[in-house]
Amino acid sequence: MSLMRDALLWASRNETLKNHVPRWGFVKRALRQFMPGERLEDALETATSLAGKGVTSMFTRLGENLTDLAQADAVVEHYLEAFDQIAALGLDTEISVKLTQLGLDLDSEYAARSLEVLAAKAEVMGNWLWVDMESSEYVQPTIDLFKRTKASHFQVGICLQAYLHRTQQDMVDLIPLQPGIRLVKGAYKEPASQALTKRAEIDEAFFRLGSELLTAQGVRLGLATHDVGLLDRLEVVARAAGVGKDGYEIQMLFGIRMEDQFRYAAEGYRMRDLTAYGEQWYPWYVRRLAERPANLAFVARNLFARS
Ligand SMILES: Cc1cc2nc3c(=O)[nH]c(=O)nc-3n(C[C@H](O)[C@H](O)[C@H](O)COP(=O)(O)OP(=O)(O)OC[C@H]3O[C@@H](n4cnc5c(N)ncnc54)[C@H](O)[C@@H]3O)c2cc1C
Numbered sequence: 001m002s003l004m005r006d007a008l009l010w011a012s013r014n015e016t017l018k019n020h021v022p023r024w025g026f027v028k029r030a031l032r033q034f035m036p037g038e039r040l041e042d043a044l045e046t047a048t049s050l051a052g053k054g055v056t057s058m059f060t061r062l063g064e065n066l067t068d069l070a071q072a073d074a075v076v077e078h079y080l081e082a083f084d085q086i087a088a089l090g091l092d093t094e095i096s097v098k099l100t101q102l103g104l105d106l107d108s109e110y111a112a113r114s115l116e117v118l119a120a121k122a123e124v125m126g127n128w129l130w131v132d133m134e135s136s137e138y139v140q141p142t143i144d145l146f147k148r149t150k151a152s153h154f155q156v157g158i159c160l161q162a163y164l165h166r167t168q169q170d171m172v173d174l175i176p177l178q179p180g181i182r183l184v185k186g187a188y189k190e191p192a193s194q195a196l197t198k199r200a201e202i203d204e205a206f207f208r209l210g211s212e213l214l215t216a217q218g219v220r221l222g223l224a225t226h227d228v229g230l231l232d233r234l235e236v237v238a239r240a241a242g243v244g245k246d247g248y249e250i251q252m253l254f255g256i257r258m259e260d261q262f263r264y265a266a267e268g269y270r271m272r273d274l275t276a277y278g279e280q281w282y283p284w285y286v287r288r289l290a291e292r293p294a295n296l297a298f299v300a301r302n303l304f305a306r307s
Helices: 001-015 016-024 025-031 040-051 067-087 108-124 136-152 167-177 200-216 228-239 258-266 283-293 295-305
Strands: 056-061 093-097 129-130 156-161 180-184 220-224 249-253 270-277
Touching: 001 283, 016 283, 040 056, 040 067, 040 270, 056 067, 067 093, 067 108, 093 108, 108 129, 108 136, 129 136, 136 156, 136 167, 156 167, 156 220, 167 180, 167 200, 180 200, 200 220, 200 228, 249 258, 258 270, 283 295
Parallel strands: 056 093, 056 270, 093 129, 129 156, 156 180, 180 220, 220 249, 249 270
Antiparallel strands: none
């Protein structure tokens, strides 16, 4: 399985595949399992229907590693508009961005300014802006830019990946800033020098970091995992520490464990669903397949299904 995961993570970065696979109809059909559509309107519709079941949401428009800054401008414009539409519909929907989507590879100052613009908009709208964490070479610049933005904006959050060796220290450095922290296991292919590679060790790192974050003063915590066993264990820690169901958020991806998402909401947990949309879905989708190679069977089934 780990070979398959490695192959898929390699495929997620392969330029030739990235240019060809998105044209294949059966892959597009399979994609619908994880993505309601390519347009903002599709995501808004989904958020409205999730809200009816007590699940709040978070949007991310797919697209990373841009090749020119005009594309980054378009991303900022898109999210500014998204904040307005979310407010117009009265949705509890936040936004999460990747810094490479704001031009980090091309001009980090530009990405910093774009992040600032979006954080300011989130604040004006009474909303939150989250920053995704990408592969390990981006962790330091992401944390640096996040800290700069956090210095002048309160409602911003950052993702930390439990599999990275450095995350314990990053967490200790970030907690005093009282940010939003979204804890995930980590979705990229990383060398052993940077990250834990054994599943059981990653799970334990998530548990350890999650336990510390549950009692970190002033931190808005999102436990972003579909691992309900881990969530159960952390619930015990939370209860023992006097942290109630409203003391943290459970965050999952659209299309994964939806029954559990609705169950958590019905049981009174704060449940937030991350909905991705957009045309540039290839690397993101292949990382989802790598998390659970059994999903490939679903893609294969769509090869034979009618459109
Ligand atoms: C809200 C949210 C935001 C995220 N943001 C980031 C980010 O910014 N940076 C980053 O590196 N990673 C991010 N991730 C991805 C994360 O790092 C993991 O790769 C992903 O969540 C899978 O790990 P898991 O914690 O669900 O545990 P796993 O042990 O992988 O999965 C637990 C169980 O969940 C189910 N499951 C998990 N994944 C899938 C899937 N793809 N398809 C079907 N079932 C599945 C399976 O039943 C599996 O047994 C995010 C995840 C979430 C939920």
